[in-house]
Amino acid sequence: MEWNLKDLYDGIDSKKIKNDFNKLEKNSLSFAKKYQSKINDNVSPNIVYSALIDLEKIYEGLGKISSYASLLFASDTNNEKVSQFYQSTSEKVSLIRKNLIFFFLDWNKLKNSTAKLIYSSEKLKKYKNLLESERKYKPYVLSEAEEKILDQKSLTSSRAFNRLFDQTLNNIIFNIKINKKQKKMSETQILSLLYDKKRSTRARAAKSLTDGLNSEKRLITFIFNQILSDCKIINELRGYKNPIDSRNLSNEIKLQTVNGLIKACNDNNSIAQRYYKLKAKILKINDFKDYDRYAPLGSSQKKYSFAEAKKIVLDAFEDFSPEMSKVASLFFDNNWIDYGIRNGKRSGAFSHSCVPSVHPYILMNFTGKIRDVMTLAHELGHGIHQYLSRKNGYFQQNTPLTTAETASVFAEMLVFNKLLSNENSDKEKLYVICSKLEDIFATVFRQIVMTNFELSIHERRKIGGELTWEEFNGYWISANSKMFGKSIEISEFYKNWWMYIPHFIHSPFYCYSYSFGELLVHGLFAKYKSEGKAFIPKYINLLSSGSTLSPEKLVNKVGIDISDPKFWESSMYLMKGLVIQAEKIYKKINK
Structure with missing residues (x-):
């Protein structure tokens, strides 16, 4: 009923996590030293290709640790030790990413003619769509210093409110009377009752869901407003005309x-x-x-x-x-699927791709x-x-x-x-x-x-x-x-x-x-x-x-x-x- 995450790491206290973080930090600093100021209008396809290979390895390493922390947290949001690990992992990943931000910023500074010459070369055929897509962000990218600030501040803004929302929602207890007995249920369980054959049960489940949500209405309303405000600020800073523009850009879809x-x-x-x-x-x-x-x-x-x-x-x-x-x-x-129902487990379902060197994992709440x-x-x-x-x-x-x-x-x-x-x-x-x-x-x-x-x-x-x-x-x-x-x-x-x-x-x-x-x-x-x-x-x-x-x-x-x-x-x-x-x-x- 629970997934086996050992293909990622053996546990929170695994020495390999610490060693991998140290190695990734070292490699990120070496990457910055090697390529910073090299991605300019005189750059060759070979240098860009070499940089992408090195950069991809670092991001994959960060992705592996992040995936492990994220999957652990999704399966047990109430576990304080897991929550601390999830937060500390996010912070460490953010610090290492800070050393890498310059690459795509510098890529977007290139003249259009230079960039086209690079991504159209045979050497970079594999990465053509990646490089071409990144150029679409050019009008909305800030300076390197500003991008670093935004990335680090996201830990205490949008990402922090994401975590607060998950923990708040997963901690709500939904009370309902079933067969004359008062029961306490999770969100997944109460939503499942909206599919019940008895109309009276569905109506009680609807009321229970409403009452449970209302118990945290001030906090959840506050969280929603903070997310809206964060999006508004980011959109204004970057120059997006419509709130949906950044999503369309990441989806590579026209308005x-x-x-x-x-x-x-x-x-x-x-x-x-x-x-x-x-x-x-x-x-x-x-x-x-x-x-x-x-x-x-x-x-x-x-x-x-x-x-x-x-x-x-x-x-x-x-x-x-x-x-x-x-x-x-x-x-x-x-055992790549976690399908059991537990208190503290994230509701809904998802498949997490993890990283190419491992494999995806699936979470769902199977009720039959x-x-x-x-x-x-x-x-x-x-x-x-x-x-x-x-x-x-x-x-x-x-x-x-x-x-x-x-x-x-x-x-x-x-x-x-x-x-x-x-x-x-x-x-x-x-x-x-x-x-x-x-x-x-x-x-x-x-x-x-x-x-x-x-x-x-x-x-x-x-x-x-x-x-x-x-x-x-x-x-x-x-x-x-x-x-x-x-x-x-x-x-x-x-x-x-x-x-x-x-x-x-x-x-x-x-x-x-x-x-x-x-x-x-x-x-x-x-x-x-x-x-x-x-x-x-x-x-x-x-x-x-x-x-x-x-x-x-x-x-x-x-x-x-x-x-x-x-x-x-x-x-x-x-x-x-x-x-x-x-x-x-x-x-x-x-x-």
């Missing part, structure tokens, strides 16, 4: 492409509303509320053991690509529901993607957030089709389709709701002072109302549920990448259905490419143009088709 995605989602909220009206009919609920969205249908109440979930996922992967299944099996065989099977598929998709792209080295192993969701969502789609093909009865097919639609809506429309919420609160903070708790609630309800329309009654409990979403704190404007990834996969899946087995090597190659190409160039290789608004509109067809299919099956069952 017009993101706007095309958001518009397509906002224009098609009716798909979700149409489905919720159908679900209300299936459940025979006249006043369908927000806490009814995830009510189970029929056998979707079925519980799966982790072993059963493993088999379902691996079989689905095997049907598509034996290579994909083989890589996924490594995660099970070597069908959505946990999908979550396992999702995170294994990430893990496979990260594992295959290790060959590109530390700098280009990970992709921008937009294409980072490609493999995870594609893996979910494979498992969905496997589950659907295994069902014979119309009722079972209806339940599987409905479950999938709810997952898609959570990934597509809900993530754009969150993005719209973020756009509102960041814009509000940009032109005014701090936001009150009530103002946050108002923006949250406004964003959600547009998605739900008249298909859902928003309960009084729902207004403060922005408070538990970590992406708003850890990675502002992260959320649209989920929607981007889901809809991109709908396009990829359409390609797979039309091309058959000929598509598979193209897909594996796409995953193996890491960030050696920009997202736009990468998906162009499989015939997709993400800059065209028509692509995003056409990606809605799969959802529309599934809703229509569900309606037809429902009518057939209820003749």
Whole structure:
């Protein structure tokens, strides 16, 4: 149930950690001595190549220690010794990074003609996209001294508030009465009850979640305001016009492409509303509320053991690509997955790529529901993607957030089709389709709701002072109302549920990448259905490419143009088709 982190280090007190830190500090100073003032308009491709090789080794070493500290902390945020180790590691890494900051700053000072000559050379072919992408930051980069100050100060600003948010949220106890017994639950456990078959239990869970969050509303509101303020200051210092600009730049996506995605989602909220009206009919609920969205249908109440979930996922992967299944099996065989539920463990799920010399690790909170099977598929998709792209080295192993969701969502789609093909009865097919639609809506429309919420609160903070708790609630309800329309009654409990979403704190404007990834996969899946087995090597190659190409160039290789608004509109067809299919099956069952 818990992962084995010994491929990173044996323990917090391992002498190897201290030795590695000493070695990395020494190497960082040597790097600065060797290359500082050398990255100028007279630099040769050979020197830049040599510098990148040395720099990548140092960053990989730092990444290995950081990964270990981060994974330990995620698995036990209440452990004081682990928290101290996590903080001290962050501080040491920041100090060493300070010696390396000059390289990309100096790279961005080069004339455009010099830079193009360098990254277009055969010697630097491997790093072309990295070097070209870094140049996009040129208008927003500060002086070396200022960059060092910002990096060090982040330990007591954004990073400090990230940690405070995690610890605050993970320490909240949610009280609820179940079967006449008062119980204390974690966030993961209380959220799980929103999927309970009993409406009264779902309603009590919604109230418990609200009450628990309200117990820390002053602190969490303060944390949100500090993050908004930090983003505002950074954006002003760097010269970004819009709060979302820095995220788009790191995602290597143009604003017009993101706007095309958001518009397509906002224009098609009716798909979700149409489905919720159908679900209300299936459940025979006249006043369908927000806490009814995830009510189970029929056998979707079925519980799966982790072993059963493993088999379902691996079989689905095997049907598509034996290579994909083989890589996924490594995660099970070597204890690279932490799936148990514990107090203090971070909620939700993630796959952490770690570093190319090791392998990814997955964290999830497995409760046995069908959505946990999908979550396992999702995170294994990430893990496979990260594992295959290790060959590109530390700098280009990970992709921008937009294409980072490609493999995870594609893996979910494979498992969905496997589950659907295994069902014979119309009722079972209806339940599987409905479950999938709810997952898609959570990934597509809900993530754009969150993005719209973020756009509102960041814009509000940009032109005014701090936001009150009530103002946050108002923006949250406004964003959600547009998605739900008249298909859902928003309960009084729902207004403060922005408070538990970590992406708003850890990675502002992260959320649209989920929607981007889901809809991109709908396009990829359409390609797979039309091309058959000929598509598979193209897909594996796409995953193996890491960030050696920009997202736009990468998906162009499989015939997709993400800059065209028509692509995003056409990606809605799969959802529309599934809703229509569900309606037809429902009518057939209820003749």
